[in-house]
Structures are given as C-alpha cells and as structure tokens.
Amino acid sequence: MFNILKEYKLEDKSTVGNLQKEIERIAHKIGREIKIMEVCGTHTVSIRKFGIHSLLPKNVRLISGPGCPVCVTPTSYIDHALQLVKNKRAVILTFGDMLKVPGSSGESLSAYMGNELVRVIYSPLEILKLRREISQPIVFLGIGFETTIPTIASVFKQVIETDINNTFLYTSFKTVPPALEVLLADPSNQIDGFLLPGHVSVILGEEPYREILEKSNKGVPGVITGFEPVDIMLGIYLTLKQIQNNEHRVENAYPRAVKPSGNSKARKIMDFLLKSADELWRGLGNLPKSGLKIREEYKSIDATIHFEFTDEYNHEPKGCLCAAVIQGKNIPTDCPHFGKSCLPETPIGPCMVSSEGACAAYYRYGVDRL
Amino acid sequence: MKIKNIKLEHGSGGALSRQLTEEIIYPILKNDSYRELSDATIIDYFVKSKKQLAFTTDTYTVDPPAFPGGDIGKLAIYGTCNDLAVSGAKPLFLSMGMVLEEGLSIEKLQSILLSIQEASTHAGIRIITGDTKVVPKGKGGEIYINTSGIGEVVFSHGISPSRIKPGDYIIISNSIGSHGIAVLSARESLSISSKIQSDVAFLYPLCEKLFTLQENLKFLRDATRGGISAVLNEIVSGNNFSIEIDEEEIPISDDILSISNILGLNPLEIANEGVFVAVVSKENKAKEAVNLLKDHPLGKNAAIVGRVTENYPGKVILNTNSGGKRILDFPRGLLLPRIC
Amino acid sequence: MCLATPMEIIKILNNERAIVKQANIEAEVDISLLEDVKIGDYVIVHAGFAIEILDLKEAEERLKLFSKLAEVKETLD
Numbered sequence: 207m208f209n210i211l212k213e214y215k216l217e218d219k220s221t222v223g224n225l226q227k228e229i230e231r232i233a234h235k236i237g238r239e240i241k242i243m244e245v246c247g248t249h250t251v252s253i254r255k256f257g258i259h260s261l262l263p264k265n266v267r268l269i270s271g272p273g274c275p276v277c278v279t280p281t282s283y284i285d286h287a288l289q290l291v292k293n294k295r296a297v298i299l300t301f302g303d304m305l306k307v308p309g310s311s312g313e314s315l316s317a318y319m320g321n322e323l324v325r326v327i328y329s330p331l332e333i334l335k336l337r338r339e340i341s342q343p344i345v346f347l348g349i350g351f352e353t354t355i356p357t358i359a360s361v362f363k364q365v366i367e368t369d370i371n372n373t374f375l376y377t378s379f380k381t382v383p384p385a386l387e388v389l390l391a392d393p394s395n396q397i398d399g400f401l402l403p404g405h406v407s408v409i410l411g412e413e414p415y416r417e418i419l420e421k422s423n424k425g426v427p428g429v430i431t432g433f434e435p436v437d438i439m440l441g442i443y444l445t446l447k448q449i450q451n452n453e454h455r456v457e458n459a460y461p462r463a464v465k466p467s468g469n470s471k472a473r474k475i476m477d478f479l480l481k482s483a484d485e486l487w488r489g490l491g492n493l494p495k496s497g498l499k500i501r502e503e504y505k506s507i508d509a510t511i512h513f514e515f516t517d518e519y520n521h522e523p524k525g526c527l528c529a530a531v532i533q534g535k536n537i538p539t540d541c542p543h544f545g546k547s548c549l550p551e552t553p554i555g556p557c558m559v560s561s562e563g564a565c566a567a568y569y570r571y572g573v574d575r576l
Numbered sequence: 577m578k579i580k581n582i583k584l585e586h587g588s589g590g591a592l593s594r595q596l597t598e599e600i601i602y603p604i605l606k607n608d609s610y611r612e613l614s615d616a617t618i619i620d621y622f623v624k625s626k627k628q629l630a631f632t633t634d635t636y637t638v639d640p641p642a643f644p645g646g647d648i649g650k651l652a653i654y655g656t657c658n659d660l661a662v663s664g665a666k667p668l669f670l671s672m673g674m675v676l677e678e679g680l681s682i683e684k685l686q687s688i689l690l691s692i693q694e695a696s697t698h699a700g701i702r703i704i705t706g707d708t709k710v711v712p713k714g715k716g717g718e719i720y721i722n723t724s725g726i727g728e729v730v731f732s733h734g735i736s737p738s739r740i741k742p743g744d745y746i747i748i749s750n751s752i753g754s755h756g757i758a759v760l761s762a763r764e765s766l767s768i769s770s771k772i773q774s775d776v777a778f779l780y781p782l783c784e785k786l787f788t789l790q791e792n793l794k795f796l797r798d799a800t801r802g803g804i805s806a807v808l809n810e811i812v813s814g815n816n817f818s819i820e821i822d823e824e825e826i827p828i829s830d831d832i833l834s835i836s837n838i839l840g841l842n843p844l845e846i847a848n849e850g851v852f853v854a855v856v857s858k859e860n861k862a863k864e865a866v867n868l869l870k871d872h873p874l875g876k877n878a879a880i881v882g883r884v885t886e887n888y889p890g891k892v893i894l895n896t897n898s899g900g901k902r903i904l905d906f907p908r909g910l911l912l913p914r915i916c
Numbered sequence: 917m918c919l920a921t922p923m924e925i926i927k928i929l930n931n932e933r934a935i936v937k938q939a940n941i942e943a944e945v946d947i948s949l950l951e952d953v954k955i956g957d958y959v960i961v962h963a964g965f966a967i968e969i970l971d972l973k974e975a976e977e978r979l980k981l982f983s984k985l986a987e988v989k990e991t992l993d
Contacts, residue, residue, distance in 0.1 A: 210922050210958060214975040219899045221982045226899075228985065247916050248918040257900020275916060301963075302840075302912030321714075328839060328913040329964025331767070331946060353918045354915055356949055357965040405918030408960065408968045433918070435898035436982070461974040463960055469968055472949045550908040562916045572891075572903035767944035767964065830939035837921045838943070838961070915919055915963050 214462075216434035225439035226261045232446045233263045241267050241396055242445055243389070243534050245382065246403030247274035247562030248433060254571035256435045258442075266442070270564035272385050272532040273403055275349045276303050277556040277563050278487040279378045283347075284309035286515040287376065290345055291315065291323040295513065296374070297340050298324045299333055300347040307559050310519040330361040337373055345509045349378040353405040355498060356472035359479040362507055366479075376509035377499055380485055382406050383414045384496035389533060390422045397534055399445040400428040404437070404460045411468025415456045425454035432460035479504060488520070488556060489529030528555035531564050538565040545569060582680040587710025596708060600682060604689040605696075605703060619669065619704070619726070628729035630665035632656060635722040641688065643762040645754070645773030649691035651849060652721040654778050655800070657699050661780040662796040662852055664731030664787070667699060671724045672706040677716040688719065699778045701725075731787045737811050739794040740855050744884040745862035746819055747854040749782060749869055750775070751877045752804055753832035756846035760839075760913075768838065772831055775850030777874050785868040786854060793865075795855035798848070802907040805844040807853045808892045809906045816889040821882030821904075823897045840914035845907040850874060855884065920962035922970055925955050936961060 215221050233240065244250055250270045253259065259268065272278055288309050290296045298315060305316045305326060318324040327333065333346055348358045358375065365373050382403060389395055402415055407430045419428045427448035431441030441459045448455060458464050476498065485497025500508045522529065526548075527541035538544045543554050550566055553559035558566050585592040622629050634656050641648040657667040672692070676685065696703055733739075758774040779798065786793050797807045804826075808819050828843055836843045856862045862880050869875030887893075892904040923936035923943065932948045936959065946965045947953050959966035 210970075210972075210975075214972075214979055215982060217898050219897070220986070222898045222900075224982070224985045246918050251916075254902060255896070256898050257894070257896040257902035260901040261899065301915045303914050303916050305912060326912055328915075329767070331964045350915065351918075353920070353962055353967065356967070357946075357963045360946065360948060360965065403918055405920050405960070405962060405967070433920075435896075435900070440978075462971050462978070463968055465968070465971075469949060471951060472967065475949065560916070561914065570903070570905040570908070572905070769942050771940070831941055834921075834939040834941040838938070838941070840919045 211434060216436045218436060221436050222261065222439050225436070225443050229266065229439065229443050229446060230263050232443070232450050233266050236446065236450055237265070239265045239267060240398050240446065240449060241269055241534065242399045242401060242442060243269050243271045243397045244401040245271040245273040245386070246401075246406065247277070247560070248405070249401055249403065249431065249438070250274070250564060250567050251562045252433050253438060254567050256438065258435070258438055261439070262442070266446070269397070269534040269537065270532065270567065271389070271534060272487065272490060273351065273382060273406075274532065274557075274560050274562050275351060275378070275380065276307055276560035277528065277532055278380060278489060279304075279307070279349055279556070280486050280488045280520045281310045282518040282520050283376070283378050284314070285517065285519065286513075287315060287345070287347060288313060289515065290513065291318045294323065296343040296345040297322070298345055298347060299327050299336065300324065301328075301349065302326045303560065304347055304349060307556065308553065310521070330358045333361055333373065334364065337370060343372040343374065345374045345376050345513070347378070348375050351380055351382055351403070351406050352409040352476075353403075355379050355480070356409060356469075356475050359475045363475060363479055365507055366504055373507065374509035374512055375500060375507050377480075379480065379498040380487060381496055381498065382410070383418055384493050385487070385490065386415070387418050388490060388493060390418065390424050390426065392533070394535065395533070397426060398449055399426055401431045401438070401441045401445065402428045402456070404430060404432045404463060407458075407460065407464045407468065409469050409472050411464070412456050412458055412466050419454060419456055427454045428456045430456070430458045430460050430464050432463060486520070489532050523554045526555035528557040528563075528565070531557050538568040541565070580682055582676045582678055582682065582685065582710055584678050584710050584712060587676065587708060593708070600686065601689060601708070604686060604693050606693065621668065625728075630660055630663050630727045630729050631724070632659040632663065633722065633724040634659060635720065637717060637720050638759060639717050640759075640762050641684070641718050643774055644758045646776040647688055647691050648719060648721055649688035650695045651776050652723045653692055653695035653699060653701070654776055655849060656723040656725040657701060658779045658798045658852075660725050660727035661783040662735070662798050663727070664735045664796075665727030665729045667701050667725055667727045667780060669704045669726045670696070670701050672703050673722040674706070674708045675716050675720040676708065676710045677718050678710055678713040680718050685719070695778070699780070730784075731793070733791045733793065735794070735796050737795060737815060740811065740815075740817065740884055741857070742817050742884050742886045744794055744855050744857050745859065745880050746808070746821060746882045746884065747856060747862060747865055747869075747878060748804060748827055748881050749852045749854065749875050749878050750850060751827045751829050751832070752799070752848055752851055753828060753836065753843045753846040755849040756803070757832055757835050759847075768835065770831060770835060772835070775848055777850035779850065779852060779874065782869060782872055782875050783852070785872065786865055788868070789856060789861055789865060792857050792861040793854065794857060796852055798852040800849060801847050803843070803845045803847055804851075804853060805842070805892070805904055805907050808904065811855070812890050812892055814890065816886075818885050818888035818891050818893060819882060820885050820887070820893045820895065822895045825879050825881040827877035827879045840916075842907075844904065918962070920960045920967065922958050923961045925953055925957045925959060928953065928955060934966070936966070
C-alpha cells in the first residue's frame with residue numbers, strides 16, 4: 207500500500223489489534239450498552255469496508271448519523287433537477303452520489319445519462335472544462351457538507367469573476383454543527399458519544415463542536431476521527447475512555463489533518479459566495495441556520511432564481527423509517543420495508559439509495575448478518 | 577468516390593452495403609469463407625470429428641469504443657473466446673454482427689476491423705459469418721458488436737459451481753481492475769493521468785494450462801462486468817457453502833488501488849478482461865495451478881486468495897487488511913466516482 | 917461526504933494549481949484553499965482540491981502512542 211499509510215501504521219493489523227484489546231477492556235469496565243454515533247456517511251462506509259464491527263465487543267454499538275448528503279436532500283430537489291432535463295432547459299452536472307436517487311415519481315437522473323443531459327463529474331473543476339464544450343445552460347447539483355462546499359464555492363467564485371454565462375449552481379448545502387445540536391436537544395436521544403467527521407473538521411476546526419457539545423446539558427464526548435482503520439479504532443477508544451471517565455470534551459484524534467482552527471481560507475471562500483440560511487433536511491425537518499445559500503449579489507448563478515422551480519412534494523414513502531434511522535433512533539432492521547421491498551436495486555427511502563446510507567450499508571455489508 | 581462516414585444506405589442491403597462489405601470489411605478481415613458471400617456458412621468440422629460443441633454469445637457496447645490498451649473490436653473477439661475458454665472449450669469459429677451508427681467515420685471503423693483481424697489471428701479463430709446494419713444518428717453508440725462463438729470442448733470433467741466443495745481453493749489469475757479503470761479514464765474529463773491499460777487478452781492458453789489439473793479443476797469464470805465480487809457471489813448464490821478471502825492476498829497494483837481510493841471505487845467490483853477466477857481442490861493442486869499461471873505472461877500475479885468454507889452459507893466474506901471481517905456483497909448499480 | 921486521500925505535491929504550477937502523486941498516479945489539483953504549499957508536502961485531496969497539508973510530525977507522535985499502547989498491553993498480559 208502507500209508509503210504514508212505504511213510508514214505511520216494506519217492500516218497495521220497489530221496496532222488495530224492492540225486498540226481492539228483496549229476497547230474490549232474499557233467496554234467491559236463500563237458494562238452497559240454504549241451507543242456511539244458516527245456522524246459522517248464516509249465513516250459509515252469506511253467502518254464497514256474495514257470490517258470494524260467484527261472487532262468490537264457486543265456492548266459497543268455504532269450507529270449512523272445524518273452526515274449523508276444524499277440521505278438529507280429533499281425529494282423536491284431531485285424533482286426540480288428532473289424538470290430541467292425533461293424540458294431540456296439545461297445540462298445537469300452532478301457528483302455520482304446523486305445519480306440514482308429517486309424523485310417523488312420514482313424516476314432518477316440516471317435515465318438521462320444516455321443523451322448526455324446528465325453528466326457525472328468527480329470534481330467541480332470539471333464544470334469549467336465542460337463549460338467550454340457544452341453549448342446549453344449548465345446546472346451543477348451542489349450537494350455536500352463543509353468538506354465539499356468550499357470546493358464548489360471556489361469554482362463558482364471563478365464563474366462570477368470571469369463572467370462565465372449560463373452556468374448555475376443549485377445548492378443543497380448543509381452544515382454539521384446544527385444537526386448535532388438537534389440530536390443533542392432531543393430528550394429521547396440515547397447517544398453516548400460522537401465520532402466527529404474528520405474532513406468536515408479539517409475545514410471547521412475544533413471550536414464549532416465545542417460550543418455545542420461542552421455547553422450542552424447532555425454532556426456527550428465528541429472525538430474528531432480520521433478514516434483509516436487505525437484512525438477509526440483510535441476514535442472509538444478515546445470516546446470510550448471519556449465515557450468511562452464521565453468526560454464530555456471535544457478531542458482531536460486526527461491532528462495530522464485537523465488543525466484546531468481549521469482551514470480559514472476555505473471558510474472565507476464559502477463566506478464570499480454563501481450566507482447562512484434555514485435549510486430543509488429530509489428526515490430532520492427545517493433546521494434554522496443549518497444551510498448555506500447563494501448571496502443576493504450573486505443571484506446570476508443561482509439556479510432557483512433563474513429557473514423558477516415549481517411543485518414541492520416532500521412526502522415520505524409510507525412506513526419508511528429513514529428519518530428515525532439518521533437520528534439514531536432506529537436501526538435499519540426495525541423498518542418493515544428493509545430487505546423486503548426496500549433493496550439497493552429498488553430503494554424506497556434515501557437511506558437505502560445512498561451508497562453511504564445506513565440501510566444500504568447494513569444490507570450490503572451485513573452488520574448483523576455475520 | 578471516397579466516403580468518409582457511414583451512411584444509412586450502408587445498411588440497407590443495396591449497392592452501398594455491398595461496397596461496405598467488399599471494399600472496407602473484407603480487405604481487412606481476409607478470410608476464405610468470407611469470400612463466399614452466402615447467407616449461411618456450413619461447418620463440417622463437428623460432423624466429421626464427433627467432438628462436443630460449446631456455443632456462446634455476447635454483445636459489446638463499450639463506451640468509448642477505443643480505450644487505452646484496446647478497442648471494442650479486440651474486446652469482441654477475446655471476450656467471446658474467453659467465455660468459451662472458461663467453459664472448457666477451445667475457441668474455433670465466430671460470427672460477428674455489427675450495428676453501426678450513421679456518421680461513424682470509416683477510418684474509425686477500419687481501425688476497429690484491424691483490431692478484429694489481429695485478435696482473430698492471434699486467437700487462431702475464424703470469423704465465418706457476419707452481418708452489418710446501420711442505425712440513424714443518435715440511435716447507437718457509434719458501434720455495437722455481437723459475437724457468437726463455437727468451440728470444441730477439451731476439458732471433460734465439467735466446469736460448474738455444483739462441483740465446488742468446502743475446502744476448495746480460490747485463485748485469481750492476475751492483477752485486477754485494469755479494464756474498468758482504463759475505460760473510465762478514457763471517458764472522464766478528469767485531470768488524473770494514469771498509464772493504466774486495459775488487460776483485454778486471449779485467455780485460452782492460460783486455461784489450457786489449468787486443464788492439465790484434470791478433475792482437480794472445479795470451476796473457471798472470467799471476471800468481467802462486476803469484477804471479482806460478481807463472480808464470487810455468483811458461485812455461492814443459492815448454495816450452502818461460503819467463500820472466505822483474504823484482502824491481503826488479492827493481486828492488485830498500487831496504481832489501481834490509488835485510483836480506486838481517489839474516485840471512491842471498490843477494486844473488487846471493477847471490470848476485467850484478462851482475469852479469471854479458478855476453483856481448485858487440494859492445496860498442492862492449488863499451488864501447482866498458481867505456478868502454471870505464473871509461468872505465463874498473462875498470469876504473472878496469480879495468487880491463491882481464499883477458500884470455500886461452510887461457515888456462512890451463500891455468502892462471500894472478506895478478511896480485511898486490518899484484521900476485520902465483513903460481507904462482500906454483489907456489486908449493485910453503476911460504477912461511478914463518488915465524493916462521499 | 918468526506919472521501920479524501922493523501923497525495924504528495926511533486927510540482928507547483930502556480931498559485932492555484934499543483935501536480936500531486938500517489939503511487940504512479942498523477943493528478944492536477946487546485947491548491948487555492950491552502951497557503952504556503954511546498955514540493956514534498958502531503959496534502960489531503962477531496963474532489964480535485966487540496967483541502968489541507970498533512971502534519972506528519974503529528975503522525976509521528978501518534979505512532980509513538982501506538983507503540984506505548986503495545987507496551988502497556990504486554991505488561992498487562
């Protein structure tokens with residue numbers, strides 16, 4: 207594998223094994239069932255990819271959180287994008303993650319890839335390249351949290367500053383700290399600790415979490431965690447240690463990447479283009495100041511202003527438990543549709559359709575099926 | 577008159593069709609039976625030799641039609657030959673149907689035909705019948721090819737999941753992931769440069785080596801669409817045994833690992849066109865199989881990656897590099913770059 | 917939502933762009949979200965952008981912690 211992973215033993219079997227023994231020791235001392243929430247969808251995938259569950263004692267339960275941009279994007283967003291391609295009003299550029307999400311009619315954008323009205327890109331930088339090749343208006347589906355938002359803002363800053371026409375941004379930008387606040391404020395919530403998203407933290411630093419976690423009445427530890435096997439085991443170990451000692455601090459277990467003050471240049475670029483706004487989270491509802499929208503002075507790139515979207519159907523499919531799942535209140539197997547009518551090929555709710563949704567991860571990697 | 581692009585009339589059976597076949601296709605494919613121009617070509621071969629016949633078909637729609645390391649022509653020949661090879665048959669004859677999109681450049685077509693000719697010669701097969709149609713612009717991805725193949729069964733012990741038993745060994749014939757990455761890199765407007773070439777290759781010589789293992793060879797399948805994961809899951813599906821593999825043992829280059837990391841792809845789900853999975857009984861036979869494969873340039877990185885077990889019926893289990901254990905599910909959906 | 921990977925800076929093109937490498941894979945990334953990037957730095961790359969420079973001294977410290985952990989485990993066993 208790569209030098210850096212080898213050199214710093216980030217995938218090392220024996221280091222993972224040592225952390226596993228420590229985790230077992232502390233979990234045994236704590237005794238009761240402990241629920242740790244991994245906030246970030248990429249953690250959900252990494253944890254399963256590395257088989258972390260098989261290394262944890264039975265009383266340590268990892269539950270998925272709302273940090274899955276696809277899972278929390280309302281159906282109406284997809285419906286609006288579909289409207290654009292059906293009426294041939296624009297070419298949609300999107301990250302691959304959104305391609306198979308069904309709108310309210312069950313249709314997804316993937317149907318329109320054949321005639322190139324929908325194209326998948328890996329980086330927002332490709333918008334600038336493709337702008338030179340495509341003659342029609344372009345709408346980029348800007349979804350993501352604080353890791354991705356600066357990259358999109360940077361490209362659209364360029365679009366504005368170099369007077370590129372006919373290129374629009376349709377935002378579905380959400381911020382993590384307000385979601386944590388909602389989870390903590392919920393009295394029925396039984397989360398004992400958080401694995402905080404490592405790459406969102408690269409941008410935000412430690413402070414935004416401190417304000418929420420340490421000042422909350424609930425007193426829950428939050429450990430900023432990286433994404434390699436050793437990083438994840440370390441994050442779990444440190445969370446358990448805090449639980450054992452009744453601490454509720456924000457701790458940085460990913461210091462090689464996360465600086466205490468985060469990346470201020472990235473935050474400045476977000477601030478240039480975007481302003482804090484109330485945002486609708488599928489499953490959590492309308493959360494105040496939890497999203498970022500395009501500032502008035504840049505309305506020339508705002509897809510919602512240029513295209514005047516209509517019809518907002520945001521009904522949840524009957525019986526779908528995704529909203530409860532992303533809050534950690536239910537696990538996928540509690541849902542009546544899971545594994546029966548709701549499958550990765552025929553998803554009913556967003557938790558199954560997103561490759562990092564809890565239900566998709568459960569089904570595909572079999573947390574409890576082993 | 578020099579025609580630069582395919583027209584609808586090239587497919588309508590008239591003068592232009594004849595011109596396409598006589599002046600563009602035949603000169604490149606150069607085959608005795610082709611000069612016959614009859615509607616059906618008769619095969620004496622099996623009637624005389626009384627050997628058992630294997631028959632397969634596949635259709636190729638790869639986009640873009642040309643990618644690093646090959647093109648749809650090479651793929652259409654080797655792909656179908658490989659299907660015969662992993663069924664225990666020596667490939668002998670192919671049919672070839674082409675659907676061309678109006679506007680396809682003749683130059684591009686000729687380049688693909690040349691690949692077809694080279695691949696056929698290398699594989700020692702003859703294209704004995706074929707057909708060409710043209711569809712209007714916008715109705716076909718430049719060129720689609722169907723090849724149906726006939727081969728002579730040379731491995732008589734049977735190749736089937738029903739012969740697989742707990743204790744058998746799982747072998748991967750070479751490094752994985754090249755074809756899918758090569759096609760993806762040709763398609764995307766990425767700023768990622770890699771020298772990764774498709775591994776599209778004629779696998780019969782490799783399979784032939786494994787036939788010498790006789791009844792110890794239980795199963796073969798090439799890991800095309802859906803990669804290694806698809807093959808392993810197909811093997812266990814509906815059966816009461818499981819497959820457990822060690823991530824550490826899987827042959828994969830650092831470059832493929834790197835691109836998979838960057839784009840968020842699972843290397844075990846990426847398509848290959850020069851790799852197969854073999855199931856062999858007994859440890860010494862499995863080691864022999866790996867040595868036989870390694871002896872050939874197309875099997876340089878062959879490795880035993882796991883075993884058939886009884887512990888998790890119907891499932892494929894991966895023992896991860898870091899010591900964990902998890903299920904390796906069927907690939908689902910398209911292989912797309914992710915940010916999450 | 918955080919898929920990112922460490923890559924080494926091998927060439928700086930200008931204030932905005934650099935070439936990074938992992939194994940034999942090279943990519944052009946945007947470095948405008950960072951200050952003072954140097955050749956030899958390892959950066960975290962997300963969606964074609966370098967979002968932070970890795971502090972390998974911290975990784976080194978962490979490594980020492982892990983070997984301490986291994987020692988503790990041995991004394992406990």
